[in-house]
Amino acid sequence: MRTILIGLGTIGQSYCQLLENRKEDLLTNYGIDSKIVAVADSKGVAIDAKGIKISDILSVKKNNKSVSELSIGEKSKTSIDLLEAIDAELLVDATTTNIQDGEPSASLLESAMKTKKNIITANKGPLALAFSSVIEKAEYNNVVLKYSATVGGGTPVLEFGRKCLEADRILEMNAILNGTTNYILTNMADGMSFNDALNDAKQKGYVEADESLDLDGLDAAAKLVILANWIMGMKVSIPDMKLTGIRKRDSSDIKRDAWKKFAIKLIASCDKELKFEPKEISDNDPLCLMGTLNAISFTSEHSGTQTIIGRGAGGIETASSILRDLIDIRNEIVKI
Numbered sequence: 054m055r056t057i058l059i060g061l062g063t064i065g066q067s068y069c070q071l072l073e074n075r076k077e078d079l080l081t082n083y084g085i086d087s088k089i090v091a092v093a094d095s096k097g098v099a100i101d102a103k104g105i106k107i108s109d110i111l112s113v114k115k116n117n118k119s120v121s122e123l124s125i126g127e128k129s130k131t132s133i134d135l136l137e138a139i140d141a142e143l144l145v146d147a148t149t150t151n152i153q154d155g156e157p158s159a160s161l162l163e164s165a166m167k168t169k170k171n172i173i174t175a176n177k178g179p180l181a182l183a184f185s186s187v188i189e190k191a192e193y194n195n196v197v198l199k200y201s202a203t204v205g206g207g208t209p210v211l212e213f214g215r216k217c218l219e220a221d222r223i224l225e226m227n228a229i230l231n232g233t234t235n236y237i238l239t240n241m242a243d244g245m246s247f248n249d250a251l252n253d254a255k256q257k258g259y260v261e262a263d264e265s266l267d268l269d270g271l272d273a274a275a276k277l278v279i280l281a282n283w284i285m286g287m288k289v290s291i292p293d294m295k296l297t298g299i300r301k302r303d304s305s306d307i308k309r310d311a312w313k314k315f316a317i318k319l320i321a322s323c324d325k326e327l328k329f330e331p332k333e334i335s336d337n338d339p340l341c342l343m344g345t346l347n348a349i350s351f352t353s354e355h356s357g358t359q360t361i362i363g364r365g366a367g368g369i370e371t372a373s374s375i376l377r378d379l380i381d382i383r384n385e386i387v388k389i
Contacts, residue, residue, distance in 0.1 A: 054087050054383065057139055057170070059132045059161060060147030061094040063258050064175050064202070066114055067368035068147060068375050073107045075376070085383050091135045097121025098130050100139065132157065136164040143382065145375060146174040149262050152271045152291065155179040162187060166194040171386075173378040175202035175371055181275035181291055184282040197385050199378035204276040206232065207370030208363025209377070210349055214284040221353040223285055225324040230273040232345035232364065233259040234299050234319050239343045241307045242316060247300075258368065259345060269298035270319065270329045277321040277329060280349075289327060297330040316341050 058065060072079075072087055079085040088104040096119035099105055109123050136144060144165040148158050155178035162179055165172050172191070174180075179187050180200060191198035204210050214223065229235050233254055240250035251268075254260050259267075266272040274291050281287040299319060307317045315333045318340060322328045334341045339360040340348050348362040364370040 054085060054143050054379075055090045055141040056087055056143045056145055057091045057093075057135050057141045058089050058145045058147065059093045059135070060149070060175075061092065061110070061114055061120065062147065062149065062262070063368035064371050064375075065094075065145075065147035066111065067372035068145065069107045069110050071369070071372050071376050073111070079380075083380050083383055084387075085379065087379065090141055091139045092120050092123075093132045093135060094120050097124075098132065098135055099124040100130070100135070102140075132161060133164050136161065136168055136170065141170055142386075143379075144170045144172050144174075145379075146172065146176050147375070148176050150176050150266060150272070150275070151178045151263075152181060152266065152275060155182045159183075162198075163190070166190050166196050169194060169196060171197040171199075171382050173199045173202070173375050173382065175200075175375060177203045177272070177275035177279065180282075181278045183290070184279060185288060197382050199381055200279070201378050202371045202374035204230065204279055205347055205349075205374070206364050206367060207373040208347055208361060209374075210347070210361060210363075211280070211283060213361050214280065214349070214351055218351055218353055218356065218359070221356045223351050223353050225322070225352040226277075226280060226285070226349060227320055227322045227340065227352075228277070228280075228349035229318055229340055229342060229347050230276040230321045230349070231267055231270070231319060232347050232367070233261070233267040234270075234273070235342060235347070236345045238299065238302070238307060238317055238319070241302065247302065268300050270296045273319065273321050274327075274329050277323060277327055281323045281327060285323065287323075294327040294329060296328075299331065302331065318342075 091100045099120040113120055146158055146161055158176035159179040236254050237250040261267050274294050274296055281289050314336045317331050318334045320332045342348050350358050350360040352358045
């Protein structure tokens, strides 16, 4: 499958590593031979119709250089140029999330749809800002759009809610949707100051390039919007939410709650309205999780409450969702 990969931060590089590690497995078990014919980072692009070696991409990034050094052909093209000029079946969008206007991802998705390229995106921006419009455009242009990596990292949150519970009616969702803030709050409960916990999370690569996405709740808000639209059929966007982050949380308060067998957790909730705010959670509640774990509890009309728990932060976890989407797209193409 000829692929254009745009974005080579933690997620993009982790995806390349997974492709390299599972090359034989993907070909043998799924019939997938993923050939990256064009790739772009923040400093340039590389193009090779015969395929760019993934090991070369990883080597260049390890040395803090641009992939433009690997290009055979014109190096001055932009990411949009790649989508318009390169013959490929798939766009993998691993660009940095922008909640303000969804760019550059919004334009990349638009261009991919116009040129009939299937899409896997890890970028929450466009879907959080205009979910219905993006889905409708994909259907109109007859392209497959997958976005498992936008919610839950490596945990199949969207698939569980949409497929496993489709015979029932989901009434309410309560979730921890940001592994980064959960990691910070966990460390603060153990006595760390907010700044120390934040710096520790940064060193481990958990914090978004724009840290306000994590700390002010915008990342989790975007995920909840995607869940509410896709699983509960709502038509909402981020401005419809009540939103509170963790910047004003005091470590002494958090530690005191721990003594009372409670923990402060940032809970995203959806019933008749969408909320994201710190709440006291009993330590025997399934949502009382430590570290970077994410969890979501679905309360259904007949099935009661079911909770799915898994890793929600980290490049390799998110990259595994992209790989899962790649397999799904391959299966849908084969059916056609």
